[in-house]
Amino acid sequence: MDILQLLVSGLANGCIYGLIALGFVLIYKATEAINFAQGDMMMLGAFITLGLTNTGYMDLPFWIAVPLAIALMGVFGYLLDLIVIRRMFGEAQIAVVILTIALGFVMRFAAGTIFGHEPQSLETPYAGQDLRFGGVVLGVDEAVVVIATVALTVVLFLFFNRTKLGVAMQASSQNQLAAYYMGIPVRRVQSLIWGLAGVTATIAGVLYASKGSIDPSAGLLGIKAFAAAVIGGMGSLPGALLGGIIVGVIEPFASRYVAAGYSQIAPYLLLFLVLVFRPHGILAQVHRKKV
Amino acid sequence: MTTASMEAHIKDPDFVLRIDNLESFYGPIMAIRGVSLVVPEGRVVTVLGANGAGKSTLMKTISGVMDPQKGKIIYRGTNITGMAPERVVRAGIVHIPEGREVFPLLSLEDNLAMGAFTRSDGAKAVQEDLDMVFSYFPILKDRRHQQAGTLSGGQQQMLAIARGLMSRPKLMLLDEPSLGLSPLLVREILTIIRRLNREQGVTMLLVEQNAKAALDVADYGYVMDLGRIVIDGTAETLKRSKDVQEFYLGVQTDSQRGQKRWKQKKTWR
Ligand SMILES: Nc1ncnc2c1ncn2[C@@H]1O[C@H](COP(=O)(O)OP(=O)(O)OP(=O)(O)O)[C@@H](O)[C@H]1O
Ligand SMILES: [Mg+2]
Numbered sequence A: 001m002d003i004l005q006l007l008v009s010g011l012a013n014g015c016i017y018g019l020i021a022l023g024f025v026l027i028y029k030a031t032e033a034i035n036f037a038q039g040d041m042m043m044l045g046a047f048i049t050l051g052l053t054n055t056g057y058m059d060l061p062f063w064i065a066v067p068l069a070i071a072l073m074g075v076f077g078y079l080l081d082l083i084v085i086r087r088m089f090g091e092a093q094i095a096v097v098i099l100t101i102a103l104g105f106v107m108r109f110a111a112g113t114i115f116g117h118e119p120q121s122l123e124t125p126y127a128g129q130d131l132r133f134g135g136v137v138l139g140v141d142e143a144v145v146v147i148a149t150v151a152l153t154v155v156l157f158l159f160f161n162r163t164k165l166g167v168a169m170q171a172s173s174q175n176q177l178a179a180y181y182m183g184i185p186v187r188r189v190q191s192l193i194w195g196l197a198g199v200t201a202t203i204a205g206v207l208y209a210s211k212g213s214i215d216p217s218a219g220l221l222g223i224k225a226f227a228a229a230v231i232g233g234m235g236s237l238p239g240a241l242l243g244g245i246i247v248g249v250i251e252p253f254a255s256r257y258v259a260a261g262y263s264q265i266a267p268y269l270l271l272f273l274v275l276v277f278r279p280h281g282i283l284a285q286v287h288r289k290k291v
Numbered sequence B: 001m002t003t004a005s006m007e008a009h010i011k012d013p014d015f016v017l018r019i020d021n022l023e024s025f026y027g028p029i030m031a032i033r034g035v036s037l038v039v040p041e042g043r044v045v046t047v048l049g050a051n052g053a054g055k056s057t058l059m060k061t062i063s064g065v066m067d068p069q070k071g072k073i074i075y076r077g078t079n080i081t082g083m084a085p086e087r088v089v090r091a092g093i094v095h096i097p098e099g100r101e102v103f104p105l106l107s108l109e110d111n112l113a114m115g116a117f118t119r120s121d122g123a124k125a126v127q128e129d130l131d132m133v134f135s136y137f138p139i140l141k142d143r144r145h146q147q148a149g150t151l152s153g154g155q156q157q158m159l160a161i162a163r164g165l166m167s168r169p170k171l172m173l174l175d176e177p178s179l180g181l182s183p184l185l186v187r188e189i190l191t192i193i194r195r196l197n198r199e200q201g202v203t204m205l206l207v208e209q210n211a212k213a214a215l216d217v218a219d220y221g222y223v224m225d226l227g228r229i230v231i232d233g234t235a236e237t238l239k240r241s242k243d244v245q246e247f248y249l250g251v252q253t254d255s256q257r258g259q260k261r262w263k264q265k266k267t268w269r
Helices: A002-031 A038-053 A062-088 A093-115 A140-162 A164-174 A176-181 A186-210 A216-232 A237-257 A263-277 B003-011 B055-063 B085-091 B108-115 B123-136 B138-142 B153-165 B183-200 B211-217 B235-240 B242-249 B254-267
Strands: A130-133 A136-139 B015-026 B029-040 B044-049 B070-075 B093-096 B171-175 B203-208 B220-225 B228-234
Touching: A002 A038, A002 A136, A002 A140, A002 A164, A002 A186, A002 A216, A002 A237, A038 A062, A038 A093, A038 A186, A038 A216, A062 A093, A062 A186, A093 A216, A130 A140, A136 A140, A140 A164, A140 A186, A140 A237, A164 A176, A164 A186, A164 B108, A176 A186, A176 B085, A176 B093, A186 A216, A216 A237, A216 A263, A237 A263, B015 B055, B015 B203, B029 B044, B029 B055, B029 B070, B029 B203, B029 B220, B029 B228, B044 B055, B044 B183, B044 B211, B055 B085, B055 B093, B055 B171, B055 B203, B085 B093, B093 B153, B108 B123, B108 B153, B123 B138, B123 B153, B123 B183, B138 B153, B153 B171, B153 B183, B183 B203, B183 B211, B203 B211, B211 B235, B220 B235, B228 B235
Parallel strands: B044 B203, B044 B220, B093 B171, B171 B203
Antiparallel strands: A130 A136, B015 B029, B015 B070, B220 B228
16 A cells, blocks of 8 residues: 555656656757756746735636646747747757756746745645545545646647647657758747747646645756656657656655665666666667758 | 839749849858759759759759858749748749658658648648549558658658648759669659659759759750859750760760770770
């Protein structure tokens, strides 16, 4: 029973890592840049939702605040690419990476200034409720995380495989030149992918803040999610989710069975092993990269 | 319409494409040095030339992937010089690039759907064109759920042409469709190109190194060398011209071939 609960809480955390990792992979596939502000976008999305719905802030109903925050962060991601990232076109990859690290700092600072540095919890309609199956007690918040992740995965799958824009996003990341030749507006598609990364980050942030609390440095979680993305195979969306879940599930077991202090390194140890034995990640999509 | 384009329209009523004194650079390297040519409506025009002559650069400049430094590209009376590729595709020009450039992880069907990306005339019209395309390339129909990256080179070339057709082009820019194909397949592909030209009314600008095969299907030809057009003429004239054959097309004339055979004999142990 105990193990089951560890598993569920690990799974719930893993889903959140997975959703942040998804953002890393989306942007990496589309632009070959790594957005180290992905974790901070998660944090920002959570704070925007909190600002819209918590009492003492704007006090909007939760189910209105969430879609609103998602939309705002989608626009934010889009504009971030349009106004900032695109100017780096043609610069070295490392310059883009450093820029995103700096953007992360800016977001952390902005959130700290507006919301303070104390952890706050997001007020949700289901806070504190439990589900009981026989002797097993599950938090509704954890169940919501898992259900929302599964739902989002299905939606993204359908989007990428059944819609023209989704297929065009895949096409642009597989062969950018050919996408230009087909009349796909590649630049706009890339901005839209940044927007999508803002959307997934916000969903991750809402789920994260609803089952614990959020503070401006929560985005540092992004490092763990980045490890998850690499474990799963940096080029693969299912791999990102899988990597996230693996990291999430390992953590509670490591902290239960491994001496404190060592348990924290479990995800990175795994990252190390994967990089040594399967350098392209677990679900790597191996295909030759076009220039 | 600008005055200039109006003028062009009146002057070239049946030229799909007219290029005036075009110059294109890669950084400091001048790859196109003042190229002028015309492509009449409904014809197959070929651009021949050795490696590095600037043929692909010419195509990229027409399709808007590259911007020219100088010169004009007039398409059906409109100045399209420096226009973004997506607008060029919408206007009816599609570029089938050298080396196929399919989307390797997408299914063949999704590749074709991306060919129709710019279209907004409804799913029914697109489906009709899909059927049309499959009638020219039946082999693609059988494999439509297969990943494009797993197709053979020849099949990928067919897919690249089919994908281009899905945009409903008026003018197709074909960059070395015969590259790396067996002689039999070269003939097949060029025959299909000719049929598409006759039956679907697509005007073709065909870049080739395989001069003989290209001149067999083309109406008119230009020969490029070092970024310039050096010779042009009807396909018949070019085929007969010994100069063209020896100096620009690398085709061996009878005397040369005789000499080569003689040399081979000499070194035969
Ligand atoms: N990306 C590039 N950067 C710099 N120079 C280039 C680039 N692409 C082509 N060139 C140069 O421009 C000139 C024309 O190249 P282009 O590709 O147009 O030739 P081509 O006629 O298509 O040759 P091929 O038959 O080999 O395809 C060549 O000298 C080539 O070296
Ligand atoms: Mg070429």
